[in-house]
Amino acid sequence: MTSATTAHSVVEPSATTRRFAGSLVVLYAIITMIPLVWIMLTAFKSPDDAISYPPKVMFKPSLEGFCNLFTTRSRQTPEFIRSLGPPQGLCDSIARSRNMVVAGPSNYVPRFVNSLIIAFGSTVLAVALGTLSAYGFSRFRVPLKDDLLFFILSTRMMPPIAVAIPIYLMYRTIGLSDTRLGMILLYTSVNVSLAVWLLKGFIDEIPREYEEAAMIDGYTRFQAFVKVVLPQATTGIAATAIFCLIFAWNEYAFAVLLTSGNAQTAPPFIPIIIGEGGQDWPAVAAGTTLFLVPIVVFTVLLRKHLLRGITFGAVRK
Amino acid sequence: MAQIKVEALDKSFGSFHAVKAASFTVEDGQFLCLLGPSGCGKTTTLRMIAGLELPTSGTIRLDGEDVTMNRASARDIAFVFQLFALYPHMNVRRNIGFPLKCEGISAAERDRRVVEAARILRISHLLDRSVSGLAGGDRQRVALGRAIVRKPKCFLMDEPLGALDTEMREAMIHELRALHDRLGATTVYVTHDQLEAMAMADRIAVMNNGVVEQVASPRDIYDRPASLFVADFIGSPPMNFLPFRSGLQTGAEAIRLGERDVTIPAAREAMAESELVLGVRPEHVRFTDRGMVRGEVYGTEYLGTTQIVTVTTHYGALKARSPSSRSFRTGETVGLDFRPDTLSIFDKASGRAIRTALYEGGAHG
Numbered sequence: 140m141t142s143a144t145t146a147h148s149v150v151e152p153s154a155t156t157r158r159f160a161g162s163l164v165v166l167y168a169i170i171t172m173i174p175l176v177w178i179m180l181t182a183f184k185s186p187d188d189a190i191s192y193p194p195k196v197m198f199k200p201s202l203e204g205f206c207n208l209f210t211t212r213s214r215q216t217p218e219f220i221r222s223l224g225p226p227q228g229l230c231d232s233i234a235r236s237r238n239m240v241v242a243g244p245s246n247y248v249p250r251f252v253n254s255l256i257i258a259f260g261s262t263v264l265a266v267a268l269g270t271l272s273a274y275g276f277s278r279f280r281v282p283l284k285d286d287l288l289f290f291i292l293s294t295r296m297m298p299p300i301a302v303a304i305p306i307y308l309m310y311r312t313i314g315l316s317d318t319r320l321g322m323i324l325l326y327t328s329v330n331v332s333l334a335v336w337l338l339k340g341f342i343d344e345i346p347r348e349y350e351e352a353a354m355i356d357g358y359t360r361f362q363a364f365v366k367v368v369l370p371q372a373t374t375g376i377a378a379t380a381i382f383c384l385i386f387a388w389n390e391y392a393f394a395v396l397l398t399s400g401n402a403q404t405a406p407p408f409i410p411i412i413i414g415e416g417g418q419d420w421p422a423v424a425a426g427t428t429l430f431l432v433p434i435v436v437f438t439v440l441l442r443k444h445l446l447r448g449i450t451f452g453a454v455r456k
Numbered sequence: 457m458a459q460i461k462v463e464a465l466d467k468s469f470g471s472f473h474a475v476k477a478a479s480f481t482v483e484d485g486q487f488l489c490l491l492g493p494s495g496c497g498k499t500t501t502l503r504m505i506a507g508l509e510l511p512t513s514g515t516i517r518l519d520g521e522d523v524t525m526n527r528a529s530a531r532d533i534a535f536v537f538q539l540f541a542l543y544p545h546m547n548v549r550r551n552i553g554f555p556l557k558c559e560g561i562s563a564a565e566r567d568r569r570v571v572e573a574a575r576i577l578r579i580s581h582l583l584d585r586s587v588s589g590l591a592g593g594d595r596q597r598v599a600l601g602r603a604i605v606r607k608p609k610c611f612l613m614d615e616p617l618g619a620l621d622t623e624m625r626e627a628m629i630h631e632l633r634a635l636h637d638r639l640g641a642t643t644v645y646v647t648h649d650q651l652e653a654m655a656m657a658d659r660i661a662v663m664n665n666g667v668v669e670q671v672a673s674p675r676d677i678y679d680r681p682a683s684l685f686v687a688d689f690i691g692s693p694p695m696n697f698l699p700f701r702s703g704l705q706t707g708a709e710a711i712r713l714g715e716r717d718v719t720i721p722a723a724r725e726a727m728a729e730s731e732l733v734l735g736v737r738p739e740h741v742r743f744t745d746r747g748m749v750r751g752e753v754y755g756t757e758y759l760g761t762t763q764i765v766t767v768t769t770h771y772g773a774l775k776a777r778s779p780s781s782r783s784f785r786t787g788e789t790v791g792l793d794f795r796p797d798t799l800s801i802f803d804k805a806s807g808r809a810i811r812t813a814l815y816e817g818g819a820h821g
Contacts, residue, residue: 346539346541348537348539348541349541351508351537351541352535352541352602354527354528354529355506355508355528355529355531355533355535356534356554356558356602356606357555357606359529367543370543371543371544371545
């Protein structure tokens, strides 16, 4: 029955209410999107347009920001530049128009690769450990189960940065400073508590009968876990993975403190891209824009699960 | 196929004593129902036979082999769950074939056996459907298919019809029994529904508070209840109980109920003076003006061919089954008489039935 055929429905919101709620959501979405859009616009501005006042909304797009992001350049005399052959590629010609030549690739790509390895590595590890321990907490009579679960949760009650100094000293002593492995372990340990709690909720909802049926049919408990529990927990695993990945991908404080070269991730690298006369804002904006891509792709791929993940436990069967 | 022998099985969950010294034997090819109210320990007993719970003490033998501590996967049994436990991420064919996959049976042989099981259960047309779209009865057939495809030593079923609606349940009762007759598989079936148990079982084990009260054929369970609980639990409406105080001599053929003597099946044991209970099935109550118990008609329930008449008496409300042709007025005074050869006598303190000639007719369990 639609609202058109009933004079007044008790449970269905009226058309006016729905329109009002809809416009509120759209308004909120626009407000949230403005900084993102501004960053993307800035990425295609020239350095002068980027810092002009009043800010320019209409401008002539340029790829200078992306060129500056991926290259390092050095200033040369016009005579020297004229003595060179024809410019090699777009970035070279943009650089030459500013009396510079491309000296080599920047560190952005290696930093980005570090981010990928560390974020996905720690996500895989946190979700794997989280799934196994969540299953254990869900299915077995673990001594002191409630206390253990509370302890696991309590590791998130303080800001992780509160332990930054001890971790810094410890990592320096055992040689994990500025290593990818060190960062993977660090992000895993922060995320694993979230993973255990989220996944325990999901696994609790899977009836035990499924594993029992599989075990009676001749499978071991581990086989039953892999063949019967995991396929049904994919929604929870996907949602948990997104949450873990977003944390590890965006983490800034530990990355600044514990990495400098080898294992530096993109977040501490992007804001310090220096151009001539200070910050190179189009390059920073270009770096940020590209940095958003993997997380957007991952989230879009798993978006069905994400919505379910946020509302999990709200509706019982 | 196999014989299941359960001896002195005990199970405690912390301070809760779920099953107390349960003992019974299911002969090869027999259909045994574990019947009792919820929380009586019947499902726990079944799960211990399956290996899903380990007993606190006692032994379970499958074909004489002690499997008490074996893993469920090592027992070669099939289990049908109340909520079917069909794997939602597999279609019907893969669900039924799942147990075979584990045994490393070739794909061709597996498919042959899946098709065969589906044919027996008449679900061949559903093989490539997703299990989530199936109706309750079909889900149940798929769950049965998964059980029979492996040709296990025995079937264990935990209220498999509990999730079905009444009409489907009726049909499945006959189907299950027919399937059992066809496969001849030893089956243990848990239910709280006495009609299911009566309709399907070769033998019924009635459980209450963790204790197996009686193991016998449906007829013996009904006609010769071993305890007050069984007499009360089985039958609708349940047996009437008339409390009285008396002693009993071996061989006595009557008891003193109020002012009158009531003929009973000859006692086979002696009782000192104590609180006893006379048990009478509603259909064994007769209306006669010279009846030994008098009372007032309180009300009638019309059931088609018969009616249940509730009569308020000195011994409490008694229910009698009477042909519906006879009419009763509320408040009418009637006399009641009991069919002597069907009466049971119980010891009120222990709830145990006193041995009488009645119990010599049937096979004891």
